[in-house]
Amino acid sequence: MSGAPSEQASISDSPRRERGATAITPSRAAFTAILGRDLRAELRTLQSLPAMALFAVTTFVIFRFGLDRTSLSGGLAAGVLWVTVLFAAILGINRLFVAEREEGGFDAIRLAPIDRSALFAAKAAALLAYLLALELVVVPVFAVFFLDSTAALPPLALVLLLADLGLAATGTLISSMAVNSRARDLLAPLVLLPLVVPLSIAATGALEPLLAVGGPGYHRFGAWLATLGLYDLIFLLVGYAVFDFLVED
Amino acid sequence: MTEAIELRGLRRDFGDHAALAGIDATLAAGETLVVLGPNGSGKTTLLRILATLLRPSEGEVRVLGARLPAEAWKARGRIGFLGHEPLLYRDLSGRENLRFQARLHGMRGETAEARIGALLATIGMERRAEQRVAELSAGMRQRLAICRCVLHGPELLLLDEPDSNLDAEGRELARELIGPGEGRTRVLVTHDPERALPEADQILRLASK
Numbered sequence: 393m394s395g396a397p398s399e400q401a402s403i404s405d406s407p408r409r410e411r412g413a414t415a416i417t418p419s420r421a422a423f424t425a426i427l428g429r430d431l432r433a434e435l436r437t438l439q440s441l442p443a444m445a446l447f448a449v450t451t452f453v454i455f456r457f458g459l460d461r462t463s464l465s466g467g468l469a470a471g472v473l474w475v476t477v478l479f480a481a482i483l484g485i486n487r488l489f490v491a492e493r494e495e496g497g498f499d500a501i502r503l504a505p506i507d508r509s510a511l512f513a514a515k516a517a518a519l520l521a522y523l524l525a526l527e528l529v530v531v532p533v534f535a536v537f538f539l540d541s542t543a544a545l546p547p548l549a550l551v552l553l554l555a556d557l558g559l560a561a562t563g564t565l566i567s568s569m570a571v572n573s574r575a576r577d578l579l580a581p582l583v584l585l586p587l588v589v590p591l592s593i594a595a596t597g598a599l600e601p602l603l604a605v606g607g608p609g610y611h612r613f614g615a616w617l618a619t620l621g622l623y624d625l626i627f628l629l630v631g632y633a634v635f636d637f638l639v640e641d
Numbered sequence: 642m643t644e645a646i647e648l649r650g651l652r653r654d655f656g657d658h659a660a661l662a663g664i665d666a667t668l669a670a671g672e673t674l675v676v677l678g679p680n681g682s683g684k685t686t687l688l689r690i691l692a693t694l695l696r697p698s699e700g701e702v703r704v705l706g707a708r709l710p711a712e713a714w715k716a717r718g719r720i721g722f723l724g725h726e727p728l729l730y731r732d733l734s735g736r737e738n739l740r741f742q743a744r745l746h747g748m749r750g751e752t753a754e755a756r757i758g759a760l761l762a763t764i765g766m767e768r769r770a771e772q773r774v775a776e777l778s779a780g781m782r783q784r785l786a787i788c789r790c791v792l793h794g795p796e797l798l799l800l801d802e803p804d805s806n807l808d809a810e811g812r813e814l815a816r817e818l819i820g821p822g823e824g825r826t827r828v829l830v831t832h833d834p835e836r837a838l839p840e841a842d843q844i845l846r847l848a849s850k
Binding site: 415416417418421422424425426428429432433436437491495496497499500501502503504505506640 | 692693694696714717718719720722724726727728729730731732733737741742744745746747749789
């Protein structure tokens with residue numbers, strides 16, 4: 393028995409009604425689409441985060457036995473924490489655009505009527521999410537391995553958030569440049585590390601008094617936070633300005 | 642008749658090698674241009690220039706009225722490109738890939754879902770739509786790639802060997818989406834002139850470099 397034909401979309405129902413019209417997809421829609429795809433793919437495949445976390449925890453173990461110390465403070469603690477996070481981040485930065493390069497995602501995105509800065513913003517947001525997730529795991533491990541008190545952790549989280557933002561912006565820029573090179577695994581860290589020297593100075597400068605013996609101090613804390621914020625602003629603006637050229641032919 | 646494509650003295654170099662040189666062609670809206678030529682003659686390069694994915698080194702290129710590369714943004718979103726790669730993420734399912742593409746092209750909600758459902762049904766992929774692309778055969782990926790290519794209702798189809806990896810059934814189903822007719826404007830790159838020439842309004846033969 394056949395009933396009335398059900399209403400369903402036909403392939404002749406073209407989504408574009410007006411021929412010749414140029415419709416640019418809103419950047420927010422493009423941003424959420426790309427970010428959602430990246431996070432979904434990472435949750436499904438776990439290609440970056442577990443490697444980053446394992447690298448960081450292993451590095452803490454090496455520092456603990458290499459330095460033969462059960463407690464760290466001041467500049468040494470700040471250096472151990474930041475350098476470990478930075479090197480672990482490089483693993484994620486190297487993989488940030490791999491799906492786009494290997495699976496043609498760059499072309500698919502370049503064919504879409506979107507502002508390319510949405511791709512930069514989405515990739516930087518994805519990297520920022522990876523870094524924050526990484527730190528949720530490794531900062532408690534760092535505290536267990538090296539800290540006598542957890543009083544410094546709340547302000548430390550603020551410093552790491554600002555530092556992560558700058559690292560995400562710089563890392564996304566460098567990763568997009570390096571991804572089409574055969575030597576991308578070498579190129580990304582070699583170009584990235586000099587660029588993040590100011591960020592590293594500011595991050596460790598802000599972390600040092602927080603991790604001082606006797607509890608957190610705030611000597612020049614505001615100045616270092618302002619430096620971190622300025623670095624973030626500069627590299628977010630640079631990324632916004634130049635990313636379009638980086639992904640073009 | 643409106644010109645969909647106008648090429649004047651198109652040239653594209655890769656280093657010292659000229660992949661394309663002195664290409665002149667025009668294609669009116671609703672017509673099919675078949676591009677023939679041996680391997681290495683620049684067929685794929687030509688298609689990628691028309692798709693705004695490559696910049697011409699010299700010459701004048703207009704696609705859908707937009708001068709390339711300066712006005713490429715006017716043409717993007719109005720072109721459907723089917724290249725050698727399916728341009729699909731392997732870790733997403735077929736339906737997730739099409740949803741992602743739909744959002745990049747500004748399609749949302751029920752409109753996008755209805756369009757995706759109709760395309761998957763037309764190409765015979767409804768039952769495989771939830772499988773990850775990595776688990777699909779090359780032929781199934783090509784069917785999905787064809788859905789991706791026409792998802793946004795492009796005015797111009799750029800098709801590089803669209804029958805690649807398709808079986809006889811797949812080729813027939815694909816004709817409904819990317820075949821001649823319904824006023825489609827198409828540039829068709831092929832190594833199978835016997836099949837393509839009957840569909841051609843114009844032919845562009847590229848010589849080996």
